[in-house]
Each structure stands twice: as C-alpha cells, then as structure tokens.
Amino acid sequence: MMILGLITQELHEQLLDPKNYQNRTNGVEELKHIISELNLTSVPPGSIVEFIHFLCSLLDDSNFKVLYGTLQVIRLLIQKLAFSLDKYFKRIVLVAVKALGDTRTVSRTEYMKVFRELMEHVVPQKVLNIVVGRLSHKNSRVREDVLNIITAAMLTHPRSDFDIPMLCLEVAPCLADRKRKVRHAALELFAVFDHCLDIGKKQPLTKAVDMVELNEDIEGLMAAVLARQARHILPRLSSEGLTEYALVVPKPGQHCSPQLGADLEWVLHGGRMNSARSYRNKQDSDRLFGNLGSLTDDLPLQRKISSAGKGKNKLPWEMSSLCSLPKGKSSEKEGQDSPSRGSPTFTSPASDSGLSIFHPRLSLMVVNSPGNSGPSKPHAARVPSAKLRSSMSMDISCLSQRDKTSPEVGVMGQRVTYSNRPMDCEDSNRTIEASPPLVRPEDLQLNDNALTSAGSLAKETPVSPTSPLGFQSALKCFDPPYQPSPPTVPPNNPKTSARLRKTAGLNRTRPSLSHCSDELSQGTLGQKQDLTESPECTGPFSEPELVMAQSFSLISSDNWEMKIKGLMFLRRLAQHHLDTIQTRLHDVCLVLIQEVKSLASTVSRVAVGTLGELYSRMECKMDQELEATVRALLQKAVERNGFIRQEVDAALAAMVQHCTPARCIHALLAGELSNLNSAVRACAGQHLADVLEEVGVIRLLSGRKDATDRIIQAVVKLAQDSAQEARIFGRRMLLFLSSHRDFEKMLEKCIPKKDLPIVQNIVRTLKTKGLGETAQDPPSARGRRALPGSGTITALTLTRKESNSQHGSKPSVHRITDKTEYIKQLCTLLNSKDFRERIKGIDQLVADCQTNPSMVVKSLFPVFDAFKERLLESNRKLNLYALESLKKIVCLLKGDMSQVVNILLPAITDNHLNSNNIPIYCAATEVLGELMLNLDNILLLEPFCAKARFLSGKAKVDLIGKVAELVTELYPRKPKLVEQKALSLLWYLLGTSSHSRTVSARYGSVNWATANLCYAFHALMGPGLAKSAVSQLPNVQKALNDLLLLK
Incomplete structure (x- = not known):
C-alpha cells in the first residue's frame, strides 16, 4: 500500500515492520525529511486525509522514538498546511489527542508544541471545542493534560478568542475530580478564567461552581475557588511550553503551616471534607486524643479524613472515650476555647453538670463523682472551627433543682451521672433557661442518629410549666395538608403500640434549649451579640441581618436539631423580613436545595416546607430560582416517607399558585418530565396539568410558537408514557388542549408524521369516551396514594371523583x-x-x-x-x-x-432473543414476525434500530436482519425516514466492527448481518449509498467499499 505523493510502498512497509523496531524509527526519520522537503500544494486532498489517518496508527507504536518522531511529523505537517489548515485541523486534533496522558516529559513537551502550533493558525476556541471532549476520559493524566492545554491557550491568546462561559461549564466538574492533580490543574485554570472575566461579569464562573456543588453534593468548593482567586497569582508557561502552577502543593511528609488555605485544602483532600477546612475532622481528632497541646500542631497532614456518613453524628456509646479520660490537667483544659487568629468568638458558659443528651456537640460529658460536693466551675464549650463559632452561641441549659429526683439517666448503654446538688451559673446576668424534662431510659429510642423520646400516645412526659413548647410547635407552623390524625384510644396490641410510637416520633421531639426571645442578648466575651431566638417564635426579628448569618451557621452544623432551628429562622425571615431574604435569595435557595436532599427525613421535610413558604411569600421574586428548586423537589417525590411527599406536593402547589405561570411551566418542563422514575414524572405531570389549566388553553396555544410546540410535545410524550400514573396526567392535559379550535393543525406542525396517527387516535378516543381510564384508575405511584391508615384522601383522588360526577x-x-x-x-x-x-x-x-x-x-x-x-x-x-x-x-x-x-418490545428482545432455551427463542422470533405482519412497519423501524444498536449476541443478529427486511419494504414509500433511522444504524455497525472480520464474516455473526443490511441498502440506493458515506469517518468508508467490492 502507498499514499500518492507522500509515502512509497517501501517506506510504508518499513514504518509498519512489526519485527524490527529500528526499521520503524529509521522510517519515521525518513518521513520527517520527506515532509520537510515536500510542497503539499501538489498533493491531492484525499492523500493528505489518508496520511493523517495513517499517522494515527503510528501513535499506537510501543516504541518511544516512533511516538516522539510521529509527533514531530504532525507538527511539521501543521506548518506545511498553514494556509489550508481549516480543512484538516479537526482530523489532526483527533489524532493528536490520542497521544495525551504520556508520563514522559519529552513527549508532553512535544504534543504541547503541536497544540500551540495548531492554535497559531486556527482560532483557539475551535481547537478547544474538540479537546474538551476528553475531559471525561477515564485516564486522569489525559484530563490533566487537557486542562493544561486550555490554560496554556488562555495565557497565550487574547480573551476575545475564547468562549469563557462554555469553558467554565465544561471544566467545572474537574474541580471535584477524584484525582488531586486534576483538581489542582482545574483550580489553576479557574484562576485564569477569573482574571479574563471583567468585574461584574463573573456570573458564568459562579454559576458553573454552584452547579458542581449541587450536582456532586459537595461543600467548600466555592470557598476554595475564592481563596485561589484571592492569591492574585496566575500560572505561567515555561520556556518549553509547559504550564507551571502558581499554587504550590506540599509534598507528602513535608512540614507545612497548619493554615494551608481553603484552596490547598481542597487540592489535598477534595470533597472528602465538609467545607474547605473541615471542623468534623478536628473534632474527631479531639475525641480520640483529647487536648494534647502542641502534639496536634506537629501533625497537620495526619488528620483523620472522614468519608461520607462517618464522623458526623457520633452515637452515645462511640463517645465513651471522653468519659474514660482521667481527671488530670488535660481534662480540665478540655472545655477551654482555643480560637484561631483573627476570628471573633461567640461562646456561652456551660456547667459540667448541665449535660444534654440531645446536643453532644454543645456540651462536654464529664462524669461527676458522688463525693464531689463543691460547686462546679463552668467551662466554655469547645468550638470545633472558626466557621462554626457563630453557631455555638446557643445557651446551654443548667439543671434546676427539680432534677434531683433522677440521679442517673441511661443513654443507650452509656452511663451519665447527674449531680444531686444545686447548680450555679457563672454570671447572674445571663438568662437561666428551663431544663429539659426528665426522660425515662425505657422511653429513649434511636431514630436517624438522634435520640427521641417516644412514650405512649396516651401518656405524655410531664414538662415543667416554664419549659418551652418543644419542637412540635415549630412543626405546627407548617400546617401540612393531609396531616393524619392518630387514634385517641390507646392501642392494646403491643405491635400496634410500637408502630404508633414510631409514627408519633415524627411529630414529637425534644423541647428546645432556650426560651423564645425577640431581642439579642449580650455575650460575655468581647461584648459580642449572641442570638437566643427560638424557632417557636412567630413574630419578626429585631435584627434580621444577624439572624440571617446565624441561620446559615446553624444549617452548616452536623447536628440535625441545629439544622432545623436554622431552617425555622429562614422561615420566619420569609414571613416577616422579605427584604432581608431578597438580598441573599440565591444563597438561601442553594442552602435549601442542599438540605432538601438531606438523608435525615425531618431535616428534609422542614427544608421542603421552607421552600413552599418562600414560594408563597416571595411570589414572582422566586422566578429566577424555580428551575433548580423545582428539580430538587421533584426528586423527593419518590420518598417512602408519606409526610415528605405531602410537603413536596404542597410546596409545588404553592409555586403554581403564586409564581409566574410561564416560569412554572418552564421549570416543570426543564425539570424531571424525562426522569427514569415514573413517580417523578407523575408528580411533574400533575403540577404541570394544574398550571396549564390555570393559564387557560387560549393563552397557552396563542403564544410564541417555540413555547407552544414545546408544551404540546411534552404533553404528547407524557400521554404515551409507559407508566400508568404518569400517562394519566398526560392524557388529562391532552384532552384539555384539544378543546382549542386549531389544536389539530398545531399537532400536525409540531409532531412527527410517524407519531401523528397514534396521537390523533388518542385524542379521538379521549373526546369520544372522556377521560375513562384517567378518571377511574388511581395512579400506582407511592407518591400519589392516600396513606394507609391515615384516614386521608389525596386531592387528586377527590378531583377525579368530582369530575366524574359533574361530566359523566x-x-x-x-x-x-x-x-x-x-x-x-x-x-x-x-x-x-x-x-x-x-x-x-x-x-x-x-x-x-x-x-x-x-x-x-x-x-x-x-x-x-x-x-x-x-x-x-x-x-x-x-x-x-x-x-x-x-x-x-x-x-x-x-x-x-x-x-x-413500546411496552412489549423491550420485554421480548432484551430477555428472550438471547435465551438458550430454544422454544422460548423461537416463540420470541415468531412474535416479532407477527408484529411485522400485522402492524404498520413504520412504527417498528425506530425501536428495532434502537435495540439492534445496543443488544448483543443472537438478539443483535436477528434484529439487524429484521431491520434489513423493513428497509426493503419501507424504502420505496418512505426513503427519508429509512435513511434517517436505518442508515445511521449501518454507519454505526460499520464503524464498530473490524475491517478484516467484516470481509470474512461467518454465517450468523453480527458482521454477516451487517453485510446483509449493507447489500439491502445498496440494492435500493445504488451509488447513492457511497455518496452518503462521504461525510462518515474514513474507517466507515473503507469498510463500506470493501463490502461492496466483495459483493
């Protein structure tokens, strides 16, 4: 084989000599000499394309000199093609990226020179559009090299040559990459992006980072990006063209300052810590070692890194190490605060005896000996990190003399002793709060990593008249729809009693730590103000800005009760301080979205209710946040917890009622109508039907054409959904829209012709017989059912019954x-x-x-x-x-x-066409044959092509054969449709099958079936088949030509 005008037959054989590597290296050197001396204007374009394809095979050579020489040949070729490079640069880029990921510095330097040469002759953004596709490569070195290529381009060329918003979105996921070097390279590149974006135009960068934080469920990324920007140092290019990072990461074992910075912390540890400097890890180390003074300062890089779910909420028996510490000097210092430099400190005193089994983070568990009769000295609670100091301002209650009656309280296997003497607080000016009610050991149950008091429904635990109402009153302000009413008669059955206690635990939790106060109390250290607001209060705050900051600190806590308290503060701010909420509405929504996804059901439920409150209060001001918040809510529609599903329905109903209808429609359409879970699709369809009916059919179908087409296509798709509970709402909307006089014309314009008969038949049936199935068949999704035993009926069921009685x-x-x-x-x-x-x-x-x-x-x-x-x-x-x-x-x-x-075909092809049971295989084949005989084959072409692409084995061979039969029958009637659906399948099969196997395919193999499909097309299209293949990859064209020559 030879390439006309470039490679002779002898040189081609020398370059591909598999036995002698010296022949290959000498051949590459000779090829470099030929290219440097050759005038490419005299070479046919087809030969240049074939030569570029040949270079791709040389890059696969295992010999380093061949690889290095090939890269030099590519660079020479770019220089020679300087003025006509636009024709070939895409092929050259696809060849060059194959070399990425090499560990040798010489190779990396050479292919960086290749890309630099390319971007000198072609607009850099065109090259990067192809290169960014490798950011999802499984090799981390390839991802790192791609980021370095983009960085080098940004540092070399003017910013006007780049689409920076698009690059931000493409690169942002690499900030959360599992490999440290990739995170480092991405962080450096984002520093360059920030430098290139003008002040006030950095929204693309912020939006990209926010999306990664939400989608990857990580915290601290934005802090890391901001910390890197604050250094005001950019990476630079070395004399060899390699990227030199400005942020220097300490090597393992190297001594470094404990204050690394959020960006270095992120590079070193990534998303394994909550925020850039994790207070969890510091607290965990404190639990293991106590206060060891300078010993902890010498080990900054040896902190325990907690994986997801570990080290967040320690159970009581995991805290036993604290109680077993000796009462030496170290234990006396353990309660002292050690604030970091420059950070304000908010603390409240806590008596050693003021133990709180509900707040292990806010109080130190110190076991008092019975002989200790002196007054206890209060200690300040240990503050885990600077980030949470503001959240530690909650007053820790002191035990009153009423608690003398219970000297011991058992906490799930851990023994904690209350002292029977009266307790004095350090400062008489401080508010002395009521103690929590006594809890019997047998009434303590573990639920969601928290201890809850679960007594009988008939017997409530006695509470002091001065104690606060408890968290139950905080939940009452939600007024959730469909709230089940527990029975008033105590159950006699022990199993039923236990089940009811578990249900009651959802609504009944511990009393709050502090009284309701509307003012800010004075702290002791530095006269800083400390919040003592309680979520039970319903009035406005005196200083809402401070409450806003406090709520964010509380929500960032690991304690689920603190999270709920912070969410309740946000709810009250939404009720009484809309201006304060509006100033940070985007941040509030991001926090709520994160908490909606929480695995703690109580926290998630409160967050969902808070979003519903925002919809009701902020109204149209929430329009900008609808898309992200609606997506988060819809994903909770699959929860097993019935209360959460009810809160989701109530929140989405508030959105439909108070927000702009056009934005609601957009959010629901862009949300989860294509979700794989049928319950999510059903929930989205239900609320989309509500908002469409509120807008009215005339306004809906008389607006902009693109919006109208989008609505109709979504409704038609939902009406044909494979799940009954989602299909119900699609048909309800379809019947509603069909009342418009021009609906038939609109259907013909925006629905493909192949689907139009089916949709028209559905509309005709709905108009003739009414909703029928829709009106009577209740949806089967968990989210739409009435809760068993709750005595409630969903609004959906009531609506259906009313429609039946009125219209039937x-x-x-x-x-x-x-x-x-x-x-x-x-x-x-x-x-x-x-x-x-x-x-x-x-x-x-x-x-x-x-x-x-x-x-x-x-x-x-x-x-x-x-x-x-x-x-x-x-x-x-x-x-x-x-x-x-x-x-x-x-x-x-x-x-x-x-x-x-579409319901039956996957069940037949996926499960039975590959069956080893011969009768089952034959029966499945016969069913497909009957479908082809009795149905319009236009409807079968697309599903057959889709299944033939992704199946394997006998099923793939059989379906390719069926597609060949359909092509022979349908091409004379529908040539465009057949070319669109089946011809793409042929290109795919030719591109994924080896050339040698395609020519010598055995009977019954995939390549044999591919050849039959190719011959069927050739018999119908003739030379037009080869013309259609011109736009395909060279290997596809080559395989097609070989098959046609073989025929």
Missing part, C-alpha cells in the same frame, strides 16, 4: 364501571402469586381478544402493563406460554397493538 352521564358511568371491574379482575389474575392463576389470566385475555376485543382495546395499557410482567418473570414455562399467547393476541388485535409496542 349515566351510560358512560356504567360503561366505565364495567371497564374498571374488568381491568381489576384481569389484573388480579395476571398478578396472582399462584402461577396457575396467572396462566388463567393469560387464557382469559386471549379469549377476550376473540369474543370482546373492544373491551380489551379500551383497557389496553393497564392490561398489558400487567401482561408485560409475565414476560419478565423467572418462570420459564410461564414465559413460553405468555409468548405463544402474545402471538395469538397480535393476530387478533392487529393494528390496535401499535399503542403498546
């Missing part, structure tokens, strides 16, 4: 009732636990298709949802029986089966 006439009601009873009986049989009953259900369905097909067609979706499960179950005999019955059903129902093809 007596005959239609009778017909719907018969249909509902039919579906219920048949689905009961098909879903029975006894396989014989399931077989009876299949036989009943086949018999109904013969004797009463209209009833089956009206009940198509729920019936075949249940029938599909019989194709997927593990009983092989039942699988075979269902497949054989499906063949009969297709013959009987014919075209009506087109509505459920």
Whole structure:
C-alpha cells in the first residue's frame, strides 16, 4: 500500500515492520525529511486525509522514538498546511489527542508544541471545542493534560478568542475530580478564567461552581475557588511550553503551616471534607486524643479524613472515650476555647453538670463523682472551627433543682451521672433557661442518629410549666395538608403500640434549649451579640441581618436539631423580613436545595416546607430560582416517607399558585418530565396539568410558537408514557388542549408524521369516551396514594371523583364501571402469586381478544402493563406460554397493538432473543414476525434500530436482519425516514466492527448481518449509498467499499 505523493510502498512497509523496531524509527526519520522537503500544494486532498489517518496508527507504536518522531511529523505537517489548515485541523486534533496522558516529559513537551502550533493558525476556541471532549476520559493524566492545554491557550491568546462561559461549564466538574492533580490543574485554570472575566461579569464562573456543588453534593468548593482567586497569582508557561502552577502543593511528609488555605485544602483532600477546612475532622481528632497541646500542631497532614456518613453524628456509646479520660490537667483544659487568629468568638458558659443528651456537640460529658460536693466551675464549650463559632452561641441549659429526683439517666448503654446538688451559673446576668424534662431510659429510642423520646400516645412526659413548647410547635407552623390524625384510644396490641410510637416520633421531639426571645442578648466575651431566638417564635426579628448569618451557621452544623432551628429562622425571615431574604435569595435557595436532599427525613421535610413558604411569600421574586428548586423537589417525590411527599406536593402547589405561570411551566418542563422514575414524572405531570389549566388553553396555544410546540410535545410524550400514573396526567392535559379550535393543525406542525396517527387516535378516543381510564384508575405511584391508615384522601383522588360526577352521564358511568371491574379482575389474575392463576389470566385475555376485543382495546395499557410482567418473570414455562399467547393476541388485535409496542418490545428482545432455551427463542422470533405482519412497519423501524444498536449476541443478529427486511419494504414509500433511522444504524455497525472480520464474516455473526443490511441498502440506493458515506469517518468508508467490492 502507498499514499500518492507522500509515502512509497517501501517506506510504508518499513514504518509498519512489526519485527524490527529500528526499521520503524529509521522510517519515521525518513518521513520527517520527506515532509520537510515536500510542497503539499501538489498533493491531492484525499492523500493528505489518508496520511493523517495513517499517522494515527503510528501513535499506537510501543516504541518511544516512533511516538516522539510521529509527533514531530504532525507538527511539521501543521506548518506545511498553514494556509489550508481549516480543512484538516479537526482530523489532526483527533489524532493528536490520542497521544495525551504520556508520563514522559519529552513527549508532553512535544504534543504541547503541536497544540500551540495548531492554535497559531486556527482560532483557539475551535481547537478547544474538540479537546474538551476528553475531559471525561477515564485516564486522569489525559484530563490533566487537557486542562493544561486550555490554560496554556488562555495565557497565550487574547480573551476575545475564547468562549469563557462554555469553558467554565465544561471544566467545572474537574474541580471535584477524584484525582488531586486534576483538581489542582482545574483550580489553576479557574484562576485564569477569573482574571479574563471583567468585574461584574463573573456570573458564568459562579454559576458553573454552584452547579458542581449541587450536582456532586459537595461543600467548600466555592470557598476554595475564592481563596485561589484571592492569591492574585496566575500560572505561567515555561520556556518549553509547559504550564507551571502558581499554587504550590506540599509534598507528602513535608512540614507545612497548619493554615494551608481553603484552596490547598481542597487540592489535598477534595470533597472528602465538609467545607474547605473541615471542623468534623478536628473534632474527631479531639475525641480520640483529647487536648494534647502542641502534639496536634506537629501533625497537620495526619488528620483523620472522614468519608461520607462517618464522623458526623457520633452515637452515645462511640463517645465513651471522653468519659474514660482521667481527671488530670488535660481534662480540665478540655472545655477551654482555643480560637484561631483573627476570628471573633461567640461562646456561652456551660456547667459540667448541665449535660444534654440531645446536643453532644454543645456540651462536654464529664462524669461527676458522688463525693464531689463543691460547686462546679463552668467551662466554655469547645468550638470545633472558626466557621462554626457563630453557631455555638446557643445557651446551654443548667439543671434546676427539680432534677434531683433522677440521679442517673441511661443513654443507650452509656452511663451519665447527674449531680444531686444545686447548680450555679457563672454570671447572674445571663438568662437561666428551663431544663429539659426528665426522660425515662425505657422511653429513649434511636431514630436517624438522634435520640427521641417516644412514650405512649396516651401518656405524655410531664414538662415543667416554664419549659418551652418543644419542637412540635415549630412543626405546627407548617400546617401540612393531609396531616393524619392518630387514634385517641390507646392501642392494646403491643405491635400496634410500637408502630404508633414510631409514627408519633415524627411529630414529637425534644423541647428546645432556650426560651423564645425577640431581642439579642449580650455575650460575655468581647461584648459580642449572641442570638437566643427560638424557632417557636412567630413574630419578626429585631435584627434580621444577624439572624440571617446565624441561620446559615446553624444549617452548616452536623447536628440535625441545629439544622432545623436554622431552617425555622429562614422561615420566619420569609414571613416577616422579605427584604432581608431578597438580598441573599440565591444563597438561601442553594442552602435549601442542599438540605432538601438531606438523608435525615425531618431535616428534609422542614427544608421542603421552607421552600413552599418562600414560594408563597416571595411570589414572582422566586422566578429566577424555580428551575433548580423545582428539580430538587421533584426528586423527593419518590420518598417512602408519606409526610415528605405531602410537603413536596404542597410546596409545588404553592409555586403554581403564586409564581409566574410561564416560569412554572418552564421549570416543570426543564425539570424531571424525562426522569427514569415514573413517580417523578407523575408528580411533574400533575403540577404541570394544574398550571396549564390555570393559564387557560387560549393563552397557552396563542403564544410564541417555540413555547407552544414545546408544551404540546411534552404533553404528547407524557400521554404515551409507559407508566400508568404518569400517562394519566398526560392524557388529562391532552384532552384539555384539544378543546382549542386549531389544536389539530398545531399537532400536525409540531409532531412527527410517524407519531401523528397514534396521537390523533388518542385524542379521538379521549373526546369520544372522556377521560375513562384517567378518571377511574388511581395512579400506582407511592407518591400519589392516600396513606394507609391515615384516614386521608389525596386531592387528586377527590378531583377525579368530582369530575366524574359533574361530566359523566349515566351510560358512560356504567360503561366505565364495567371497564374498571374488568381491568381489576384481569389484573388480579395476571398478578396472582399462584402461577396457575396467572396462566388463567393469560387464557382469559386471549379469549377476550376473540369474543370482546373492544373491551380489551379500551383497557389496553393497564392490561398489558400487567401482561408485560409475565414476560419478565423467572418462570420459564410461564414465559413460553405468555409468548405463544402474545402471538395469538397480535393476530387478533392487529393494528390496535401499535399503542403498546413500546411496552412489549423491550420485554421480548432484551430477555428472550438471547435465551438458550430454544422454544422460548423461537416463540420470541415468531412474535416479532407477527408484529411485522400485522402492524404498520413504520412504527417498528425506530425501536428495532434502537435495540439492534445496543443488544448483543443472537438478539443483535436477528434484529439487524429484521431491520434489513423493513428497509426493503419501507424504502420505496418512505426513503427519508429509512435513511434517517436505518442508515445511521449501518454507519454505526460499520464503524464498530473490524475491517478484516467484516470481509470474512461467518454465517450468523453480527458482521454477516451487517453485510446483509449493507447489500439491502445498496440494492435500493445504488451509488447513492457511497455518496452518503462521504461525510462518515474514513474507517466507515473503507469498510463500506470493501463490502461492496466483495459483493
């Protein structure tokens, strides 16, 4: 083989000599000499393209000299093609990126020179558009090299040559990469981005970092980026063109200052710490070692790094090491505060005896000996880090003399002794708060890593009249809809009693630590102000700005009670101080989104309720935040906790009622309508239907064309959803929109022709028979059901009943009732636990298709949802029986089966076409044949092509053969459609199969089936097939030409 005008036959053989590496290295040197002396204007463009493709194979050589010489050849080629490089630069970039990730400095220097040469002749952004695709490469060195290429380009060329917002979004995920060097390179690049963006125009950078923090569920990234920007030092390029970072990371074992900075902390530890300097790790080390003075200062890099879920909320028995410490000097110093330089300190005194089993972070557990009769000296609570000092300003309660009656309290295996003597606080000016009520050891239960008092519903724990109302009153301000009412008679059954105690624990928690106060009390240290607000208060704050800062500090705490208190502060601010909230609305929404995702159900529920309060109070001012907040709420629609699902529904209903309808529609459409979970799609569809009905059909379909098309396409897609609970709302909206006089014309404009008959049939059925299935079939998603035993009914169910009573006439009601009873009986049989009953259900369905097909067609979706499960179950005999019955059903129902093809086809192809059971395989093949005989094959082309692309084995071969049959039948009628769907499958198959295997494909293999599909296209398209392949990759064109020559 030779390349005309560039490589002779002898040189080609020398470059590809597999036995002698010296021949290859000498060949590369000769090739460099040829390129340097050659005038490429006389070489045909096709030869240049073939030569670039050939260089790609040379980069795969295992010999270093061949790789290095090939990179030099590429650089020479770029210099020679200087004025015509626009034609070839994409191919050259794709070849050059193949060399990225090399560990040798010489190679890295050379390919950096290649990219620098490229960007001197081509607009740098065009090159970077291709290079950024490698940021998701599995090799971390490749990702690091790509970031360095972008950094070098930004430092070399003017900022006007780059699309910086796009680069920010592409590079931002690398800030949270699992590899330290990638994080380091990305942080340096973001410093360059910040330098290139003008003051006041840095929103793209902030938005990109916010998205990573939300999507990756990490904290501290923004602090790291800001800390890196604050250094005001940019990376630079060395004389060899390599990037030299300005931020120097200490090597392992190297002694460094404890105050590394947020950016260095992030590079070293990434997302494994909460915020850039984690207070958790410091506290964990304190728990293990106590206060060891200077010993901890010598080990700044040996702190314990906590993984997710570890070291956050220690259980009482994990804290036993504190109680076992000797009472020496170190234990006396343990309660003292050690503030960091320049950080204000907010502390409150706490008596050693003022133990709080509910706040292990706010009080020190010190065991008092019975003989200790002197007054206890108060100690300041240890502040974990500078970040949380403001959150430690909560007053820690002192025990009153009432608590003498209980000298010992058992806390889940840990013994804590209360002193029986009266306690004195250090400062008489400080507020002395009521103590928590006594809790019996047998009434303590563990729930979500917190201790809750779970007594009987008939017996409440006695509370002092001066004690606060407790957290229950804080939750009452939500007024959640559908709140279940517990029974008033105490249950006698022990199991029922335990279950009710668990349910009551959701609504009944410990009393608060402090009284409700509307003013800010004076602290003792430095006369700093300390917040003593309590979430039970409902009035306005006197200093809302301080409360705002305090709420953020509380929410950042690891203690779930502190989080709830901070969220309640935000709720009161939304109720009484809208101006204060508006100044930091974006930050508030980011915090709430993070807490909505919390694994602690109580925290998540309160955060959802707070978002609903923001929707109600801020109204249109929340429009900018709708997309992110709605997405977070919809993702909670799959929660098993019924109270959270109710709060989500209430919050989204508040959004629909108070926010701008156009923004609500956009947020719901951009949210989770395409989510893989059917409950999320159903929740989004329910609230989208509500907002569409509120706007009205005339305003909806008379607006901008792009918005109208988007709404119609989303509604049509939801109306054909495979899940019944989501399909219900899609059909409800479709029926609502169909009342517009121009709806048919709009459907024809925005729906593809292949889908139009199905949609028109659905609309016609809805207009004729009403909502039918929609009105009577309750959704099956957990999120839409009435809670069992709660005595409540969801608003959705009530709405359906009202619509039936208002719009349904007596005959239609009778017909719907018969249909509902039919579906219920048949689905009961098909879903029975006894396989014989399931077989009876299949036989009943086949018999109904013969004797009463209209009833089956009206009940198509729920019936075949249940029938599909019989194709997927593990009983092989039942699988075979269902497949054989499906063949009969297709013959009987014919075209009506087109509505459920997308439900049944995956169950057939994915599970049975690769089966080793010969009867099952044959039955599945026969079902596909019957579908092709009885249905419009236009409907089968797209799903067959999709499955043929991603399946393997016999199933892939069979489906490629079926596609070839469909191509032969459909191309004369629908050439454009066939080329769009099936021709792309052919290019994919030719590109993924080896050339040698394609030519010598054995019978029954994938390559043999690919060849048959290629011949079918060639018989119909003739020379047009080769013309269509011009835009494909060279290996695809080569495989196609070889197949055609072989024919």
